[in-house]
Amino acid sequence: MTRLPLGDLRNAVVALRDGANRAPATDAADHFLLCELGEHDARTEHAAHLWANDPPSAPALWFFWTGAGTNRVHRVDAVPWCPAVLRNVATGVVRLCTYFDHHAAAHSWGVTDPLGDLLAERVVSGDGSDDA
Ligand SMILES: [Zn+2]
Ligand SMILES: [Zn+2]
Known part of the structure; x- marks a missing residue:
């Protein structure tokens, strides 16, 4: 988890869209980001998705970081x-x-998400998928 410098985000969005009016709405308070990648080594950058472009298939904004503090x-x-x-x-x-192209580690569906798994189990349970 890391702190998101809003100035960097705003500059990147402006550069991407060539217009500050298209920047995503942001609170005055700093945001905190959580790495979305699965387990990876220390040399691999952490990454958190910031903003999807329009159309969604266009390149999206990501925040990459290494180290802490x-x-x-x-x-x-x-x-x-x-x-x-x-x-x-x-x-x-x-x-x-x-995830973004050329990301490290597993694809998004291979990343363990304990909360997501728990929710999925609750949906699947009682589905009658037992082998008879
Ligand atoms: Zn990470
Ligand atoms: Zn992938």
Whole structure:
């Protein structure tokens, strides 16, 4: 988790969209970001999705950082989405990776999300999928 410098975000958005009026609404207070990647080594940058462009398939803004506190090094970049898709042959459901292109570690569907798993279990339980 790291603190988001709003000035950096605003500058990046302005550079991306060439117009401050298109910048996302932000509170005066600093935001805090949580790395969205799965487990990765210390040399890999942490990454948190900031803002989706319009259209959604266009490069999105990400906040990258390494280190913490005064040793933190960060950058805000517009990067293309990861092109990977996961197709469930049985259901035909296609999931898009929600990370940026060339990200480290596993695709978004391979990242363990304890809260998400818990919610999913509650939905699936009692589905009658037991083998008879
Ligand atoms: Zn991380
Ligand atoms: Zn991916």
